[in-house]
Amino acid sequence: MPNSPSSSAQAARQALADQLKEIRTEARLTAKELAAAAGWDRTKISHIEHGRRPPSALDIRTWCQVCGAEDQAEDLVASLHAAEGMWVEWRRMERGGLKQAQESVLPLFERTRVFRTYSSWLLPGLLQTEDYTRAVLRAVQQRRGLVDDVEAAVAVRMERQQILRRPGRTFAFLVEESVLRTGVGGPDVMLRQLDHLARVGSMPSVSFGIVPMRSDRVTRPVEDFWIHDAEEVSVELVSGYLTITHPREIAMYAQIFTALADAAVYGLRARRLIDAARRAVAAQR
Structure with missing residues (x-):
């Protein structure tokens, strides 16, 4: 999702990032352990959790699966789509x-x-x-x-x-x-x-x-x-x-x-x- 001039879009991205971090923490996994289990570079976890890189729907589902929180995946994907919908470039619209x-x-x-x-x-x-x-x-x-x-x-x-x-x-x-x-x-x-x-x-x-x-x-x-x-x-x-x-x-x-x-x-x-x-x-x- 492109950077938005509004704090609303950024706040929505960060709220999703915080939820993913909380899921990892509750699963008692380090960022390095989650990355290894998901087959990702360890820096990807940091970028997602700090709101610097938005996750994809697949990223969210994989994250939740590794952390044993599959029941939360679809709600988080819905949050992702809501955040994406806040900012729409004219070329997309x-x-x-x-x-x-x-x-x-x-x-x-x-x-x-x-x-x-x-x-x-x-x-x-x-x-x-x-x-x-x-x-x-x-x-x-x-x-x-x-x-x-x-x-x-x-x-x-x-x-x-x-x-x-x-x-x-x-x-x-x-x-x-x-x-x-x-x-x-x-x-x-x-x-x-x-x-x-x-x-x-x-x-x-x-x-x-x-x-x-x-x-x-x-x-x-x-x-x-x-x-x-x-x-x-x-x-x-x-x-x-x-x-x-x-x-x-x-x-x-x-x-x-x-x-x-x-x-x-x-x-x-x-x-x-x-x-x-x-x-x-x-x-x-």
């Missing part, structure tokens, strides 16, 4: 195409009731027009050399937006003011997107805030993230997609969301920023 990548998050969106999302790069997918989405996904497809299923992926994302109209859900969106002026698809696409943003931001289930560009702001922009209820955080980074489930880290993202929300403007003040962005974009035509 999108290797089946952009349509499949869009579909992969549908179950998460279906079960979430309270959405909190912050964006410093692009407008969140639930707020995008079809043309804006097409421009974003086309750029991704070309940059990463993916199979061209952009139209199918756009259709999936547009269908996902129906969740905004389903009862029993609330949405809090925060975007940096600079996102309103980020050129996606050209001036005409951006003008339609800004008009759409003003409409969707007035929906009863939606709270839409803009963090103004100010020289004296205290809370700095951070990476794009989604908080799904209080159970999971999804983070979009340059190199991959991070899933956070550790309560302490979820609380950290909730705290930064609150700070950004306090710095944001809403309603008429937000509309003024949208109108200013619209004038700036229109001037580029």
Whole structure:
């Protein structure tokens, strides 16, 4: 598993390593004895137990067999897969195409009731027009050399937006003011997107805030993230997609969301920023 920028993934790896070390200790085996019985180099044990090298599923099963703890093997393999799932490189997530990548998050969106999302790069997918989405996904497809299923992926994302109209859900969106002026698809696409943003931001289930560009702001922009209820955080980074489930880290993202929300403007003040962005974009035509 690649090194993750989040301590959640590292903590999960280390927890698994600690469990394996505990199994070896309870079996009264030295690292040298375990390595010899498994047919491994002795340094492999040290690397696994110190979290420097993730074990494979076969490594775990062999480890447990040698230590007489076969009954724990499958639970540990499940922990391994869970840790691996925390961090997914874009090339892995999108290797089946952009349509499949869009579909992969549908179950998460279906079960979430309270959405909190912050964006410093692009407008969140639930707020995008079809043309804006097409421009974003086309750029991704070309940059990463993916199979061209952009139209199918756009259709999936547009269908996902129906969740905004389903009862029993609330949405809090925060975007940096600079996102309103980020050129996606050209001036005409951006003008339609800004008009759409003003409409969707007035929906009863939606709270839409803009963090103004100010020289004296205290809370700095951070990476794009989604908080799904209080159970999971999804983070979009340059190199991959991070899933956070550790309560302490979820609380950290909730705290930064609150700070950004306090710095944001809403309603008429937000509309003024949208109108200013619209004038700036229109001037580029």
